Amino acid sequence: MTIRAYAAARRTLTLADKLYEINWGLVLLVTLIACVGFAMLYSVAGASFSPWAGKQMLFFAAGMVLLVVAALVDVRIWLSLAYPAYAVSLLLLVVVLALGHSALGAQRWIAIGPLELQPSELMKIALILALARYLHGLGVEDVSKPVRLLIPLVMIALPALLVLKQPNLGTTIILVADGISLLFLAGLSWWWIVPALAGVAGAVPVAWRFFLHDYQKARVMTFLNPQSDALGAGWNITQAKIAIGSGGLTGKGFLQGSQSRLNFLPEKHSDFIVTNYGEEFGFVGCIALLLLFAVVIGYGVQIAMSARSQFGRLVAMGLVLNFFFYILINGAMVMGLIPVVGIPMPLISYGGTAMLTVMFGFGILMSIHVHRQVEIPRHSGGII
């Protein structure tokens, strides 16, 4: 196997080979999940393709093109693009802070021609690529060296602080989680991890006191006691739980959900879309969706494990974890397990940028799968 695999790695893959190598099963699963999203957007609009479901389908179609294109791009090209992408994203984050649009009290968007761009979304992928490239150049024993460790920490901290400043707590959390996860996977010593965890625990009160915005504190407070403000900020949490809970075992049936359709939920089409799914399809439907997500994640992990390059492995796992963190945070939020943070459910929540980013992520994941036999010399990693 190894000989042939090596030969395959040496051989230049033709376009047909690459298309054949795309994991179409995974593509099918992703499409299936996206279809759940279309159905829900159709439902919350009152059985209508406008204003959301129709557009979302177009986003998905565009995302699919992006996925295939990204899958065909050689993994080494992704490696070479890692640092420039990171640099551009960082620059855009600075720009958006300086002159971006303000949506819902936060500066997250910049307009490029007709396109509305969210640099924080780009940064998620750019950060994963950049960190993977850096870590690709390090051996297990090197990762834990303080001098070596400082660089990736700065790479994480810069965008995280910029995004936090927007303010966008949800994305900040995901960036940091993605980054730390990659360090962990690269073999960061437990001697670093355990004290760091303790430090984070100690930092929470400090962050509360000095860094969190009032609306962020309010979200946390209402999360801890939703009844304290049942008609105000606690409304989201209470209504989301009512919608999901009222679905029961089998749900009220497609298009029969009343809570989200009747506007009891804000952001019913974006961050809280899953509540409508829970209401209409119940426990059975929710578990089925969780399983779908789990299988997708499983595919991702398998792709990571089968990649020959450390860069490929780390990028694959980074993308999988990024996807997972979305699911975790959004799921936990709508079920009242964590405070409300603005994180959409990937593939399901309405939104062009989020859809394209997720599909792009799957495209790179697919590229790693297609080029899994490609070897990349260690010196390609590190700094330059």
Next chain:
Amino acid sequence: MPLFDRKDKSRYASFTRRTLMVSGGMTAVLCALGGRLYQLQIRDGALYRTAAEDNRVNERLVAPPRGRILDRFASELANNRRNYRLLFVAEQANEKAETALNSIARVIQLSDQQKKRVLHDLSINKKFVPVVVAENLSWEAFALLNQHLPYLPGVQPDVGETRSYPYAEQLSHLLGYVAPVSPDDKKGGDDDDPLLDLPGFRIGKRGIEKQFDTEIRGEAGASRVEVNAYGRVIRELSRDPPVPGKDVYLTIDRELQSFTDQRLAGESAACVVMDVATGDVLALSSTPGFDPNLFNVGIGQDQWRALMTDDHKPLINKAIAGEYPPGSTFKPAMAMAAVQNGLSNLQVNCSGALQFGNNVFHCWAWKKGGHGHVDLKRGIQVSCDIFFYEVARHLGIDKMHDAAVALGFSSRTGIEIPSERPGLIPSTAWKLQKTGVPWQPGDSLSAGIGQGYVLATPIQLCTAAARIASGKSVSPRIVRVVGNQWQPRPSPAPLPFPEESFAAVQEGMNLVANVPGGTAYAWRITEPGFEMAGKTGTAQVRVITKAERESGVKNDASLPWALRDHGLFIAFAPVAQPKYACACVVEHNAPPHPQVQVARDVLLFAQQRDILGRRAAYPLDSADTTPQRDRA
């Protein structure tokens, strides 16, 4: 050439180990999410399902249409009129509310005050809540508005229902009015109808509208509607239709009532017409009246003050709540008492004055030297005070009291209109208890001519006339049918007077009106067969001083209005076979005695119209199963 260097192998092993750890972690977290789903959807599912229903379903009351009030011939006295309204929904207008109102004002009239109120209402309501811009529009204005609708975004024409009193002032005291529920209405606590909390709901506040409010009101329906988070109605889920209010049929004849009201116009007066056989009230007028429609739409501050300060007291139903000294109209009752107590043959010589103790009691005709020889019938005919002083002296107050009470004085007649007053016939016990002073024989003399402590309402005077005319203790009733139910009517018991007393008093009252020398002869009914019998009366409002008596200031017409005497008259007709009884009081009247003329005209009108000869149009009359038929 090694495929992987040693370091890479260790990296791969470390990566795999940690990936498996992370995968385990992810699996655990996904399982936790599943557990949370179980918690929410299975364990607490029922709880959240209830909460969801509460969230989305709203019970809304549906107001029932109010029952009508009709007269004996089914003519509508109070009904529900279409209320052409104009609503404005802010969110449907694509311009500012001020601009929209100005566009509306170009089509229909809108005062600045109205505009201000609309803007205020808009500011306190959600954007999708319709706000009333104008109500009670004319059909023409409403049609015009509909025509302009394409150019008036946000404007919704709407047809509601509102109470309407087509005869306005004419039946105001009788019907009362409806008005929005006030906090006082709910304070009693015995009326916990949820309708009372419905915004804009109106209940009866006076008259029949108040007395029969619960019957006329109907029962609330309910509409279960699905609402969204902002309270906007998405759709109706189910509906219990309201039970419409019951119709109330009165014994009133609207034509007679209108006639009576018109005859009394301008006076502060009351007039009651009654069926002597049944006590059915055919007309019950009290002037001046008020426009009940004003109270429905909301009476203005100025209009209210005008009603309150008017010295003709338009808010008092004088027919049942006006207590007057009956004066000489009390004499037929005293004549009944006299015959009852064996004084039918009493003969008195009237010299114009009677010395009683230290006082001199004058006859009204004292200046002419008195009435001379007077018996009971002539005593009534010429209204001789001296004769009735003698009667009073013989009987004493308690026997007078008993007879008067038997004729219906001194207690509420029980007519189905709130705010009736009981009047007063004094007795020895009453005076001692009330004033602590024992009864003086002189008090009896004043009472004998309907003065002193004696007070009676027009409805009581009419009842007494009806009882004298029919020989039966009829009581006035004004409501005949409610919904599909006859109203109970107490069967008239025989009166404790001997047969000849009725004949004698009826004859005396006949002499009053139909024989020269009678006090009402000048205003008799001349149409053959329609003649009336009656009794005039004057109630002093002020005490005539001795000085005035001597200097001869007796011309009532020269006094200020408020100091003039009240004029009273009771009558029944036709004389031969009494059917109609009437009592008329005109406050502070001046000759030539309008009360007598009104009563005459009213009785003639009633007979010529033959109200009691016509078949009434009560809804139960046509049904064969009715337990009780109206008079044949």
